[in-house]
Amino acid sequence: MKFSEEFESRFTEMLTHYPTKRSVLVPTLLYAQDEIGSLTGEIIAELAQRLDLTELEVRNVISYYSMLTTKPRGKYNVQVCTNIACMLRGGEELLDHCKKKLGIGHKGTTQDGLFALEEVECIGACSWAPAIQVNYDFHENLTIEKMDKVLDEYRKKGTQ
């Protein structure tokens, strides 16, 4: 299993932060996923071995956290918040719009692998609702028009 140098140095450093090895598990899984795209069996086996855990334990943890996934998904994960604050300001309409525009549903990935769509719970942008995150980037105070622009920009970036 080959991770980037950045991953490795972060991993090595993180191990020094805690009295037990397994404490690095949750953030490490997220970094591994960011790098590989999803948490493959190979990653699970590798991290289990590095942290003296069983693969079962690693899977137990992965399946608990919403952001972690064992299935590959699109390059840009469009996460539309529809929780109360966003809902009051049009979050659901944004989601519907994305569904139509991208032609995919909740947790779907477009055929070209560029976009994935996810309806998410509150992302901490309630005062700037409606808001979405594309991967880790926030886009706030959205309207349908602004949403289109955001998607177009990512499409451009992704197909360059």
Next chain:
Amino acid sequence: MPDVSLTVDGRKLTAPAGTLLIEACKSAGIEVPSFCYYPNLPLQGACRMCVVKVEKMPKLQTACTTVVTEGMIVATDSDEVRQARKAMVELLLGNHPLDCPVCDAGGECELQDMTFSYGAAESRFMEAKNHREEQQWSPVAYFDRPRCILCYRCVRVCGEAMDVWALGVQNRGVNSVIAPNQDDHLECEECGMCIDICPVGALTSGAYRYKTRPWEMNHVGTVCTHCGDGCKTTLGVRRCDTGMEIVRGDNRDKSGINNDFLCIKGRYAFDFAHNDERLTQPLIRKNGKLTPSTWEEAFGLIGKRFAEVRDKDGGSAIGVVGSNRTTNEENYLLSKFARVVLKTNNLDHHRTADYAAFAAALHGKPGKTASMREVFNAPAMLLIGNDPTNQHPLLAWQIRNNVRLHRSRLYVINSAPIKLRRQTAGFGLVPTGAEARAIAFLAGDDSLLDSLVSDITNRDAWSALRDKIRAEQNLVIAFGSELRGADIQKLVNFASSLTAVKLICLSDYANSRGAADMGLYPDLLPGYQPASSADKFHHEWGGLPTEKGLSLPEMVDAAKAGKLKALYVVGSNPIGRLSIDPFVFSKSFVVVQDMFLTETATIADVVLPAANAYEKSGTCTNTCGDLQLVKKAGEVTGTKPDFEMIVRIADAMGFDVRKLVPFGGGTHADMGQTRGAQSGEADRHAVWLEAHNLEPKMTPFDPIAILDEIQRLVAGYDVSRINLLAGNDQHIEIAESGPSVLHKPELIVPANDDLFSSGTLGRYSHTLNSVMENKPAETDVAAD
């Protein structure tokens, strides 16, 4: 610990400080319902069924996580409490499939019981239930998610109590699901504890599922016949075409030395009893072929031939091989039969532990053996050799859980890094065969240290280990067959130098200890009395041969030399298990009593179809020396217990069977009346027999008829009959045995069984075979 007083439902109770409220209530007979709480497993507080009202607390409290405090006032059955529990059951039933009519657990389901108690039968929910397909995780384990109530008992018993950790919880919220370690299947010890402990029918056993309804079974508490640990098992039986079929094994009532523990063999491997290859008719070799015949013909032939050989060539021309799986009564009877009827001391069994040396070393040193129960409470334990996880699953369970629950200290000296090392406070890895040297080192011989060191245990580690062991005030030492003869004496000497030590000599079969205690030796009578000088047996049994008989290897040599004219094998397969050339017996008249046509039975002249330990009554003694009652559960028509067959052969030889089995009136067995303070026991005996359906027939085939003689003549066996017949285990003192004779170490041949094998028996268990086949092939078994 000081007691605290509290009030529960208006009753004043006291409980030791630190007691959980749920346990305090239970001790006082106040039932607090629970799903997730399970004694000796980590607390969860997850099911919320145990909620009670504690005065001064704003919310209801979970009795399973609340520790009793002085002056606490508790209500366990108020309207508020009942409503909370009712709601919990309603919520569970919401997603529960309610397929009780076809569910294995129906009738013995905790959710059903709870629904019954709290009346949550009316459904408030209209939506579809969450559904998932049932999964097969292994040949013996099935999982039905919709029935699961997520009490996490299975996860904990597998992890904490078994130290296997094969089950986990995946996903979150209502999608949470118990998951096996290999994605869609299990790789584990297949103990079935998870299935057993499941309060509903979510985990079911491949061996039992859809076979019967719980109320259609009878339940018989007896002893497992597989390894030497002697787990109590409750067999569920029901009528079938060929007699009584065993359909289930468990120990849910926690009545035995094993509490609720059983391993894969105890739980599922009773199925050998109903293997199609079971013999149900006597076979006699005619024109070179084993041919079905009648019992009369078979006994007539055996009686005639045995008598001929004895009368013509002398008893020394006859060899007898006894069994590690027959009862004490049968072994005692065989020992007596060989000497008194066949007039031979050529008697032996497949020895897997050197009990003779153990008895000799402990002679006159009372109180130095530990029972299986004591292992669970010992403050410190030392294990030398053996791999209990594989060879003594109950012992491993006791050790592991003693460490976990009582913080007992475990030390292990072994030539392999066995699984129990995970529980150790000190581990010494020795080169193969160097266990005895390690003992000498422990005893103070530093010259041996260099020969013991390894990467895992260096010089300092050995010294530290020795210091720790010697500092223990109260130690139980269990040792495997690596130690034999003089080495056992050395161990006992070392043990005697410490403050308080008790020992366990580990043997491999269900009644190995009983076989040894009952004198299945060429030179030792029951109770390890030397055959040459055991006056009480001469007195009781009449004239015995006193010259030393032949051991099993010597019988083989005698057969080769044409001097062994007859061989009588009872419940043993020496040819298959000890790699004996089958042709050496071609000139001997061979009689075999067995369930199957084993390698040994194949060469026999007469084969008698035998009943197994689940199909007869009597007693057996486990590896620690715990004596327990064996009760008849199953039955296969056409077979007979070995006891009856021995008596019938004696009769066919023209022997007065009253002299063999003291049955009926006029015998010189006194049935206990002359035993002073214990007089009157015979009456109680009868009451007990009746109460336990043992039918006091007092026929020559009643093994209980000879138990009295055993209790009288075999040192250590004079335990309370009442307790025994009540199903309680009792520890036998080997120290009272006679000074024994040292044997050659080669006579000990370990069975080398593991969790999934059980000598010849195991080959006839479909369950064990299917589990074995399902195991992934061992990856690199390096030949190093």
Next chain:
Amino acid sequence: MASLVSHPDEVRVVSKRFGQGATNIDRYVDLDGYKAVQKALGMQPDEIINEVKSSGLRGRGGAGFSTGMKWSFVPKQSAKPKYVLCNGDESEPGTCKDRLIFEHDPHAVIEGVMIAAIAVGSHTGYIYIRGEYRYVSIIMQKAIQDAYARGFLGKNIFGSGYDLDIYWHGGAGAYEVGEESALMESLEGKRGIPRIRPPFPAIVGLWGGPTVINNAETLASVPHIMLGGSEWYAGIGTPKNGGTRLFCLAGNLNKPGVYELPMGYNLKKMIYEVGGGIPGGRKLKAVVPGGSSTPVLLPQEIDVPMDFDSLAKAGSMLGSGGVVVLDDSTCIVKFALRTIKFYQHESCGWCIPCREGTDWLKKTLTRFHAGAGLKKDIDNIYYLAENMLGKTFCPLGDAAAMPTMAFVKKFRKEFEDHLEGRPCPFEKVGAVEQLPVMA
């Protein structure tokens, strides 16, 4: 990056350095940064704790427990190391304030953790940041690095002889992990299942050691208290509710945003003056005053000071500072459904009442909102919530039950309006079309 707002009524304490470039450590130091911790180093631990106690600072994570009191529970002597854990998991719907603090003033959080550590005798602190806040964690990482580079962290901080390490830690998406004991499980690399209490974290916490857990805003307030004094801080708020709070105004408002207002600020004023009132000439229908788990208030109930005790008296809770305003075009049934959908999704699944209760509430409300509700469902919804309340393993179950009960109690008529196949009166599309497919 989130935009900033302002209002004349604001009292800027925690937000004092917002928009001032204080992520830069030099700038932070210029703005009185790291002075408070140096002051604390010169004080006795008990003095620090007493100062925090008398400031009236109460936890900003939701429960409003006295911070000084919490610190005082940590045993002075402990065989196991003690820890300080900053809760930056911020996930309560309606709440978006910790993010701003991390973004604009990360050193204040670090300094707060340091002071807490000194007060309880801990030498290791962790700042747990929810996984979604990646950019925030990068800011925090840099801030910690800079503090180490200056010798503010590590061995012998400020030449005091005191060693102190602080690390940040990232989550991966789970609301329940914000619950303090689940937070510790998560930090230890496990599923976010809460722990049995007692023992409380102050006695047995991270890796078995005594642990102080505080919300990021709580900790960011501490340096200001150390510098300004407890009397000044207590004087800003109302009795027993010291200081200010970051209120996250959200929902149907003209000027939503995060405003720092004194504790006890009037809710009505907050909505109509600070938040600029309801847009589009619509009328106020209801307010969720402290994050989605707090019971809803009706327009006639909002003339109330926003502090812990006053809101409790009003039958709700101050919670996490998320004020969500609903105008009269909002369907309460739908709002209730969306709220419960969140808790159903986030329930850890450990205990029966929360796991099953949230799921059945969600199922029932979904059908109900779609127009296939029965009259008995209304009582059933209430019954379910009522039977969860106070019976779950951790407060998440209560968080789901309390608002649900309030919705049914206060808007029963609106529930009834959804009965008998009638489409949701607030829905543009025919609601029946959204009926879930029944298996």
